[in-house]
Amino acid sequence: MGHSFTCHYCEGQIPLAGQTPGGRATCPHCGVQADVPQAPGGARPPAPRPSQQRPAVAAVADAGNTALLLGILGFVLCQVLGPFAIMKGNQARAYAYEAGVPVPGTATAGLVLGWITTILLILTLGLFCMIFGLAALGGA
Numbered sequence: 001m002g003h004s005f006t007c008h009y010c011e012g013q014i015p016l017a018g019q020t021p022g023g024r025a026t027c028p029h030c031g032v033q034a035d036v037p038q039a040p041g042g043a044r045p046p047a048p049r050p051s052q053q054r055p056a057v058a059a060v061a062d063a064g065n066t067a068l069l070l071g072i073l074g075f076v077l078c079q080v081l082g083p084f085a086i087m088k089g090n091q092a093r094a095y096a097y098e099a100g101v102p103v104p105g106t107a108t109a110g111l112v113l114g115w116i117t118t119i120l121l122i123l124t125l126g127l128f129c130m131i132f133g134l135a136a137l138g139g140a
């Protein structure tokens, strides 16, 4: 094989000279941005097989989705759910580290919403205490 690879769009040969494996190259035939394969000769890097992924990956996504759901519900409906969103988000992060996958965005979003909601909850409780306290003082 020469030092070129096949364009995925027009199937023309793109010279590999000066291209970084895993980077992008402009096809001289059709001008599209083509992915430079890791191995020269047009061979595509093998896709990861599902069997290579640990089962915990599904649990990571589940926990992340639950964290986000609790975060949204807590934020919109019931602030008491805020701490549970944090718990679930931390669980999703722990699962992600365990499974060796990136922490899902849903878990991070759930955590952020959970914290905002929990802070709002604390502020609300504090405000209630203050109002009741002032009312008690005023009534005395």
Ligand SMILES: [Zn+2]
Pocket: 007, 008, 009, 010, 011, 012, 027, 028, 029, 030, 031, 032
């Ligand atoms: Zn092309």
